[in-house]
Amino acid sequence: MSLLPILRYPDPRLNKVAKPVTVFDERLKTLVNDMAETMYAAPGIGLAAPQVDVHEQIIVIDVSEERNQLQALINPEIVTASAEKALFDEGCLSVPGIYEEVERPARVTVRAQDINGDFFEIRAEGLMAVCLQHEIDHLKGFMFVDYLSQLKRNRIKTRMLKEEREKKKEKAKGTGKKR
Secondary structure, three states, X not given: OOOOOOOOOOOHHHHOOOEOOOOOOHHHHHHHHHHHHHHHHOOOOEEEHHHHOOOEOEEEEOOOOOOOOOEEEEEEEEEEEOOOEEEEEEEEOOEEEEEEEEEEEOEEEEEEEOOOOOEEEEEEXXXXXXXXXXXXXXXXXXOHHHHOOHHHHHHHHHHXXXXXXXXXXXXXXXXXXXX
């Protein structure tokens, strides 16, 4: 297993729509394991394949306190969503350090396949419902910041770009390069 680099907002690759998985093989199992290891190390509670620059419909989630209830969902789709809404503070491994309130359906039912291609359904509410919707959005090329006002999105984008520039400067200093 290995850690995968996580793309950071506003990287345009995060807006690519993921394609359905059609082959359920060892490559898929390895990718799911690598994604899980990356999510746990980050640390996070969910990770979508597009966040690691793999544009396939794969997500991993573990909202348990013990971090021992990993779920991999291949080709997930929301089949029902409640009319009732809930507000949650959301964060994202691709937008580190940023948390904003997002309104989403309070309950969802998601249909997906496991790593062997077998179908299953999850009925979820609370944090699990939010996480499922958040990660499925990634597969469609959307991020939680897309639910925010233009002003908030611009502030977040500016902050992320500034952090990236500072990181590059520090890296250049460490290697003795001058820019």
